Amino acid sequence: MPEPRLLNITIPVYNRPELTEKTVEGVRGTRFPFPHVLTVVDNGSGRETVDLLLRLKAHKLIDILLLSASNLGVAFAANLGWRAVAADLYLKLDNDIQVLDPDWLGRVLARWKEAAPAAAVAASWHDALYDEGEKIATGAGELSRCPTNLAGGAILIPREVSDVLGFWNEDYGLYGTEDGDYCLRMRTAGFPRYYYRSQGLLLHAGVTEGDREKTYASRGLDKGKLARAAFPENDYEWGLFPLNALLYSLRVRSVRVPLKYECLGLGEGYRVAVRISRRYLEFRKGLLLCRELIRAIFPDNAGPALLSTGAVAHMRAIMRRHGDNELV
Numbered sequence: 001m002p003e004p005r006l007l008n009i010t011i012p013v014y015n016r017p018e019l020t021e022k023t024v025e026g027v028r029g030t031r032f033p034f035p036h037v038l039t040v041v042d043n044g045s046g047r048e049t050v051d052l053l054l055r056l057k058a059h060k061l062i063d064i065l066l067l068s069a070s071n072l073g074v075a076f077a078a079n080l081g082w083r084a085v086a087a088d089l090y091l092k093l094d095n096d097i098q099v100l101d102p103d104w105l106g107r108v109l110a111r112w113k114e115a116a117p118a119a120a121v122a123a124s125w126h127d128a129l130y131d132e133g134e135k136i137a138t139g140a141g142e143l144s145r146c147p148t149n150l151a152g153g154a155i156l157i158p159r160e161v162s163d164v165l166g167f168w169n170e171d172y173g174l175y176g177t178e179d180g181d182y183c184l185r186m187r188t189a190g191f192p193r194y195y196y197r198s199q200g201l202l203l204h205a206g207v208t209e210g211d212r213e214k215t216y217a218s219r220g221l222d223k224g225k226l227a228r229a230a231f232p233e234n235d236y237e238w239g240l241f242p243l244n245a246l247l248y249s250l251r252v253r254s255v256r257v258p259l260k261y262e263c264l265g266l267g268e269g270y271r272v273a274v275r276i277s278r279r280y281l282e283f284r285k286g287l288l289l290c291r292e293l294i295r296a297i298f299p300d301n302a303g304p305a306l307l308s309t310g311a312v313a314h315m316r317a318i319m320r321r322h323g324d325n326e327l328v
Contacts, residue, residue: 004088007036010081011093012074014043015215017052019096019206024061026099033106039064039081044071065270075168075178076261094153096206104201110140116194123154124195125204146193152179154202161191170260175226177241185255188248238291252315254324258283286322290315
């Protein structure tokens, strides 16, 4: 991988002002090996968090600030920041990540450039995630090849990957499984995925019961329930995640996904105006028609392995009629 000329750092924010401030300060304390732009996208937070972000912007700790009037989901916010800055490398950081080592990024990139010229690499927050993969030794340290899906809390994606796959999938709502979906698409397109150990480099500070209660439950949000909605108890009910996994694997839908939201412009006070894309609404009709077809074919839960060539061709035709014209 050639040396990146520009790094896009995007932090999606929903409340958590204390943790958010520490995340931004950690980014500003990082020693970067090349130029970077820090974009923070707020997802309809309360006044305390918005005021904090405005102060950080005024003090030039945030390069680009974008404020959404409501919470439209992690994928939307992460995509808005991704699209704001065309860069060779994209880093998504959750707003509860604390930097422990100012040289963390240089250490990770040194391993990555030697082992994986076109791959995503993410922080492993649990030993079990790291330990399950094949270890790749480099002169700068070790990486672990991820056999499944990467966690998205601190993930680096190069342009070689995003030029093929595009952005996060906004199908899943507020707290879906956009990181797992991106990795499904990487696997389909043949891009490898790697973990680096987070210990000593980064800390995932917000994964506590207290944080979940303060940030989500107190506002009527059950983050776990919202994420699980993509995974019904019976896979043959075809929640969005198993449905998309099947359609990607069969090349029925493109791995380059359409965006649900389109930006209409930037208003006063860094406010962003958005609306649901008409193209996405049409695409969604095709997606749901494919789900109904699969349900009709497998009323007794026989399994997708029995899909005929004709059924696959029919679903491809449905998706093309509804605007999925970028089959990869």
